[in-house]
Each structure stands twice: as C-alpha cells, then as structure tokens.
Amino acid sequence: MEKHELLHELMACTDACRACYDDSRMLKNGSRKLVSRCIQLSRACMDICRSTAAAISSDSSSLDKFLQVCTEICIACAEECEKHGYAHCRKCARTCRSCADACSEPLYAKVS
Numbered sequence: 001m002e003k004h005e006l007l008h009e010l011m012a013c014t015d016a017c018r019a020c021y022d023d024s025r026m027l028k029n030g031s032r033k034l035v036s037r038c039i040q041l042s043r044a045c046m047d048i049c050r051s052t053a054a055a056i057s058s059d060s061s062s063l064d065k066f067l068q069v070c071t072e073i074c075i076a077c078a079e080e081c082e083k084h085g086y087a088h089c090r091k092c093a094r095t096c097r098s099c100a101d102a103c104s105e106p107l108y109a110k111v112s
Contacts, residue, residue: 078092
C-alpha cells in the first residue's frame with residue numbers, strides 16, 4: 001500500500017468515527033447509555049487515526065507504534081459498533097476494519 005492510500009484509509013476512518021460519535025451522542029438517554037462504550041471508542045479511534053496520519057505525514061520514527069495502536073483501537077471500535085444495529089455504527093465498523101487491515105500491513109509497504 002502506498003502512503004497516500006493509507007492516509008486515505010485513515011481519513012475515511014476518522015470521518016466514519018466522527019459520524020458515529022456525533023450520531024450516537026444524539027440518541028435519546030436510554031439508547032445513548034447502551035452505546036456509551038461505542039461513543040468512547042469512536043472518539044478514541046477518531047483521535048488515533050488523525051494522530052497516525054500526522055505521524056505518517058511527518059515521517060515519524062515512531063510510526064510503527066502509531067500503526068500498532070491504531071490497528072488495536074480500530075478493531076476494538078469495530079467490535080463494539082458491530083453490537084449495535086444503527087446504520088452509523090455499521091458503517092463505522094466496516095470502515096474501522098478496513099483501516100485496521102491497512103495499518104497492519106508490513107511497515108515497509110506503507111512508506112512507498
């Protein structure tokens with residue numbers, strides 16, 4: 001995977017997580033409590049995807065660590081979102097899985 005493709009995956013994941021975060025927070029109190037973990041993880045995923053994109057753009061020497069953490073948080077977010085039937089959660093889960101796959105490819109393929 002080329003650098004620009006990975007950046008695209010990270011930005012798509014950031015956008016999907018932002019939408020999931022915003023839409024989940026707009027649910028009524030009872031439903032919002034059911035997705036509270038989803039809200040937390042979508043925020044964390046959004047943040048780590050942005051940070052990982054910044055690390056790629058700056059050619060950070062810690063990129064491998066960013067990618068590892070990003071993969072782990074994307075997977076956790078996807079797993080949580082898959083528990084909920086909302087369209088924004090389903091989209092977030094798919095996008096997080098795709099991003100996790102992209103971030104977990106061998107490092108040498110990411111910086112081409």
